[in-house]
Amino acid sequence: MLKQYSFEKTAVQSFDAQTTLALKTEDLQVFYGANHAMHDANLGFPKNQITALIGASGSGKSTYLRSLNRMNDGIATVTGKIWYHGVNINEPNVNIYEIRKHIGMVFQRPNPFSKSIRENIVYALKANGMKSKADLDERVETSLRGAALWDEVKDTLDKSALSLSGGQQQRLCIARSIAMAPDVLLLDEPCSALDPISTVKVEETLLELQKQYTIIIVTHNMQQAARVSSQCAFFHLGHVMEYTSTGTMFSNPQIPVTQDYIAGSFG
Amino acid sequence: MEQTNLQLNKPDSQTNEWDARLHHATRATREDWAGRGISYLCIGAIILVVASMLWFISSKGIATFTQNHVSVWKFLTGTNWAPDTGHIGAAPMIVGSFAVTFAAAIVATPFAIGTAIFMTEISPNRGRKLLQPVIELLVGIPSVVYGFIGLAVVVPFMRHLVGGSGFGIISATFVLFVMVLPTITSMTVDSLRAVPRYYKEASLALGATRWQTISRVILRSATSGILTAVIFGMARAFGEALAVQMVIGNAAVMPKNLISAASTLTSQLTSGIGDTIDGTLPNNALWSLALILLLMSLFFNALVRFIAKRGQLKHER
Known part of the structure; x- marks a missing residue:
């Protein structure tokens, strides 16, 4: 039986003016019909850092993440503000296609298209009007290198992406996202379908990528959050309960619900 | 291990009883046979109908060329x-x-x-x-x-x-x-x-x-x-x-x-x-x-x- 925790007592950090934030949400609420899935999320994401969103199933962390690049459009109602480069991107007249070019997303289940490895990466570039073969080839190489996949696939770029292993497929999906040169990369439990060795590779890739990108990763796995993130937010039943640096989160959590979750009492 | 085998192989009254129990047909096995029999029967009937239709149309259709000696090429x-x-x-x-x-x-x-x-x-x-x-x-x-x-x-x-x-x-x-x-x-x-x-x-x-x-x-x-x-x-x-x-x-x-x-x-x-x-x-x-x-x-x-x-x-x- 899950203990009742007060949603009044939260410990959510905010950043001072010196910290550059890549993305920030203000009073973000998400509703699935009558179901209030996310309450008042006020989070800022420092540039070129990895932020982990942790919490039990149904805590709203994936819902929150999907709202950030408007993937919840047509699925859920999202209110509140999402600040990106000084613009509130949670407004109807904002071009969602443009947003998603800058805020990329990688999903829980590796989802490459049933096309060749090369086609998977150039798909969005072509759709965006890039035509020159030299440019496309260069992007294929840089993004595959960025996702630490180049050495494994450079000779088989025209093979079907579905012939890759799960871990390779997920790194291909990361490569596909960074090919669009986004600022922010959203990852929704990217390793939950992967074996430990593939997971290590993806994590190494992320640590390398944070030099260029701001990364927000939803994870079920607390060890993973501890390994890769600098900031960590804990979600519980649709509320952000605690947001702090990862070190503090795991060594000295401030409120009872976080303490119990970190200690493994539930989740 | 050997001892167990010996015991199991011993034809005493108890194993005979199990032998009968495990080999006799129950309602469940009879239903199984009946079900399988009915579905084979249906499949067989359908195959028969399709095959005879194929044979019938083919034999009649070919008659133009075999009996009436119209050349296939001319026909087409x-x-x-x-x-x-x-x-x-x-x-x-x-x-x-x-x-x-x-x-x-x-x-x-x-x-x-x-x-x-x-x-x-x-x-x-x-x-x-x-x-x-x-x-x-x-x-x-x-x-x-x-x-x-x-x-x-x-x-x-x-x-x-x-x-x-x-x-x-x-x-x-x-x-x-x-x-x-x-x-x-x-x-x-x-x-x-x-x-x-x-x-x-x-x-x-x-x-x-x-x-x-x-x-x-x-x-x-x-x-x-x-x-x-x-x-x-x-x-x-x-x-x-x-x-x-x-x-x-x-x-x-x-x-x-x-x-x-x-x-x-x-x-x-x-x-x-x-x-x-x-x-x-x-x-x-x-x-x-x-x-x-x-x-x-x-x-x-x-x-x-x-x-x-x-x-x-x-x-x-």
Whole structure:
């Protein structure tokens, strides 16, 4: 039986003016019909850092993440503000296609298209009007290198992406996202379908990528959050309960619900 | 271990009892046999019917060539169809059948794909709720009704529009278009719905527009399903007899253009079969037309299987 925790007592950090934030949400609420899935999320994401969103199933962390690049459009109602480069991107007249070019997303289940490895990466570039073969080839190489996949696939770029292993497929999906040169990369439990060795590779890739990108990763796995993130937010039943640096989160959590979750009492 | 084996092998009274218990038939095993027996019986009956139909049509259809000594080549390429005087040229009907089939498929496919995209991607709730019954209704209307509407509406319209009798390939095409549209649409809807949701999500998350996602990801990965749908539509058009017969004009001559009266394999069969005497050349010639129809439907079937296999390979590779 899950203990009742007060949603009044939260410990959510905010950043001072010196910290550059890549993305920030203000009073973000998400509703699935009558179901209030996310309450008042006020989070800022420092540039070129990895932020982990942790919490039990149904805590709203994936819902929150999907709202950030408007993937919840047509699925859920999202209110509140999402600040990106000084613009509130949670407004109807904002071009969602443009947003998603800058805020990329990688999903829980590796989802490459049933096309060749090369086609998977150039798909969005072509759709965006890039035509020159030299440019496309260069992007294929840089993004595959960025996702630490180049050495494994450079000779088989025209093979079907579905012939890759799960871990390779997920790194291909990361490569596909960074090919669009986004600022922010959203990852929704990217390793939950992967074996430990593939997971290590993806994590190494992320640590390398944070030099260029701001990364927000939803994870079920607390060890993973501890390994890769600098900031960590804990979600519980649709509320952000605690947001702090990862070190503090795991060594000295401030409120009872976080303490119990970190200690493994539930989740 | 050895000791256990020895004990188990010992033919004492207890093992005999178990032997009987484990070997005797219960209600469950008898039900099993009965069920299996019934399903084998049904399968056997169906196989028998299909096989004898194949044999019957083949043997009758071949008689034109074996008994009446018409050359196969002449049958397929001859343009003079006058079985009473011994002229057996089936080319006009073959051309007619293919003409209306391809024309109907070419006209219907864009409409079908458009409708299917609307029903699955653009308005999956309200649009689908509205269109699904419409399509089911269109499938259920008997072909004689289609033919009657064609006769009462399409033929006079064509007569008015382009002159002539109004009977002809274009009228048949129009009627067949309406008839195959629901077939192609509903199968295309199925194949579009079978495209994994995560393909669409992946594409949208990369900043692709809805239209780019539909045209480059969803339609692309549903290609084999859509092709199958079109071929099923073509098979239906190729085999449709009554509605076509009512509007095509039934002139067993080589069609010169789209508005000239023509005939198809099926229309010739339905209009001719009552007037011939069993075992004569005119009768045998009609069976040969039926044989062509049979071979074509086998061909369509094989094509569908081939495409399905290719599609599967593409996804597994």
